[in-house]
Amino acid sequence: MGDTQMEARYREAVRLYTKNTRTSVCNGSPVIHWEPDGLHFTYKRQIREESGMQTVTMRIDAATGNAAEVLSGEEETGQTLSAFPENWSISPDGAYALYLRDHNLILHENSSGKETVLTEDGAPLCEYGCYIDIYSQITVQREGYVGHPQACWSPDSRYFVTYRADRRTTRSLSVIESFHDEDAEDVRPVLRQYPCPFAADPDDEIPHYTLFIGDTRECVMRRVDAPDFLYPVFTSGEKSIVKWLDDSSGFYFTWIARGYQEARLYLAEAADGSTRIAVRETTDRFFNLGAFQLLDGYGSYLFSNFITQDRRYAFWQSERNGYAHLYRYRLDKNSSECEGDLFGEADSRRIVQKLVRVDEQNKKIYFMGNQDDACSDPLYYQFYVIGFDGTGLKRLTPEDATHRVSMGNDHFVDTYSRVDLPPVTVLRDGEGELICRLEKADITQLMDLGYQFPERFTVTAADGKTTLYGILIRPAYREPGRKYPVIDYIYGGAQLYNVPRDFTWDNAMNREIYGGLQSFAKLGFAGIILDGRGTPGRGMEIHGYSYHNIHACAGLEDHVACLAQLAEKYPFLDTDRVGMWGNSAGGYATVSAMLRYPQVYQAGVASSGNYDQRMYEHSWTERYYGLYEKELYQQGNITRLAGNLKGRLMLAYGAMDDNVSMSQTLRLCDELNHHGKIYDLVVLPRSNHNVPADLYFVRRKMDFFVKELLEEEPPADLPVEM
DSSP, X not given: OOHHHHHHHHHHHHTTSHHHHTTSOBSSSOOOEEOTTSSEEEEEEEEEETTEEEEEEEEEETTTOOEEEEOTTOSOOOOOOOOOOTTOEEOTTSSXXXXXXXXXXXXXXXXXXXXXXXXXXXXXXXEESOOOOTTOHHHHHHTTOOOOOOOEEOTTSSEEEEEEEEOTTOOEEEEEEOOOOTTOSOOSOEEEEEEOOBTTSOGGGSOEEEEEEEETTTTEEEEOSSOOBSSOOOOSGGGOSOEEOTTSSEXXXXXXXXXXXXXXXXXXXXXXXXXXXXXXXXXXXXXXXXXXXXXXXXXXXXGSOEEOTTSSEEEEEEOTTSSOEEEEEEEOSSOEEEEEESSTTTTTTOEEEEEEEEETTTTEEEEEEEOOTTSSSTTOOEEEEEETTSOOOEEOOOSSSEEEEEEOSSEEEEEEEETXXXXXXXXXXTTOOEEEEEEEOBOHHHHHTTOOOOEEEEEEOTTSSOEEEEEEEOOSSOOTTOOEEEEEEOOOOTTOOOSOOSOOOOXXXXXXXXXXXXXXXXXXXXXXXXXXXXXXXXXXXXXXXXXXXXXXXXXXXXXHHHHHHHHHHOTTEEEEEEEEEEETHHHHHHHHHHHXXXXXXXXXXXXXXXOBGGGSBHHHHHHHHOSOOHHHHHTTBGGGGGGXXXXXXXXXXXXXXXXXXXXXXXXXXXXXXXXXXXXXXXXXXXXXXXXXXXHHHHHHHHHXXXXXXXXXXXXXXXXXXX
């Protein structure tokens, strides 16, 4: 291929960067805002005009589907109580506010301006209600994040629940801010440190999160009678572990023991912080907590259990039969009794995901679920309803696709799609009957950018029996009889699946969609994404493959096994020219592939990899490895195999990474150096863990695979962004 043709293909590849694709779809993801009556909602309809994307606000009557355009100036803005500082947490009635001063909580009475110091023992690294993003502690500081106290207010505004985060004994990691801006007075590098516990650290060096309840009437704080959390905890917003009863008399929360093998559902009294254990369960593997608010595994374990308002019943998610179901417990004053699995044997393989709505008046539970035999992919999320007594189970979303639902009182809005089906948004009633179609996504501009529909495929895992699901993106330009190199985009962490199920044209983290495979297709590559054994969402038999087995990279051996099967299905794939790339756990998986299967993978790009699991934040590793065992955790150190490298490897890291320390990459480099191995190293001085969003890295990754797998020279002197 001549330089001119390759340069043209690079330009086509750049057109498919996320910065271009994210604005190319109209009405693909309407955001629904229900009004307080639960009977009407609004959303913004997108209209593409020559001047660009315009929006109009539509107001819908949920019962009829009748729509009216909301004219400018008539949009519902909600009640504005007062202009409060953004770092305050405001009570629901606007009467009180909380803010932090010197690591302590201050209560502000808004009518009088009276302020009360609620705590006096706060100190650096022993703070009340502080926001802690354990994977971005330095990043949020550098970005100037202004946080408000993490507090979950009672409906009547009298009480709030918060926590004290004590990290004083936790050892630190460091990042060095080496760069400076041109107008900086001091050009010395800045050392930044943040507490980060490892699995080998004892309990007294692990951060302790202690729950407290505040009383605005008595102006006191009381400790909640429950063990400290030894994993990060949140008590405000959608992430809150605390759920209040409507009468504000109490609240409930789920507590997880260190090691993820014991879970409890507590019911607490607002008046004094006393508690009782409503449900307690242990397991010999792990409780799956979910991750990053995504529907992975079986949703977010901390947020999907509930206690009824009359305190008579608790509903508890459990995988005790191998699949996540809801179990009903009858609560007496001093005891609780499990009354059984709501789903029984008939629906034993169905998986309960995140709860959407609990209708206590009609004793119905609305939830997202998956592994429906009527669907072509077990990870297509569907919407269901079931009665408190286990009767009346019904699937409310009939399309063979993945669904995103927003529910009012008796109606719901559903946006459904697949990787090969653009989004459609419909309105249905509580029985699933279609009322009207609201929107069908317009993807004309996306297709004009050169976007390809991925193809879905199934293969058999290395065990010879488990069906696995993946997607393929073909080379954009194919010649008869010619074979094309393959890039395997991998994640490899056990808490997430990597294969997109819904139609994808954007990435919230500014990364390339499909790991850049759309762009690589323009350069002459085929691309695959595969979920191996060890990924969540299909029951403990498959997910449990990762237990005590993080080093299996969520089915890396399955990626190897599937290549021959894919070559039979798609003869244009050249399995003698296979590359892999991934970030974070995907970086670990990529290096593992290069060192464990050097005969299969000829080239790899690994960024921000946690190459030694002993050196990573404890809550992630302990979920799957369990409590620290030296021999087990040493298996997660892939640097020990550095001498196996035969193919071409490019490593990259962000010098400001406060998730996976850059030391992980440098330790791997040290081992590769010791064995005399040749590799490329890309350092991004200003980047944190989000290396895949860096356009310089994206360009270097392209150049690397073009040179090593296509065996062609990348075009010289092209701007990074073009």
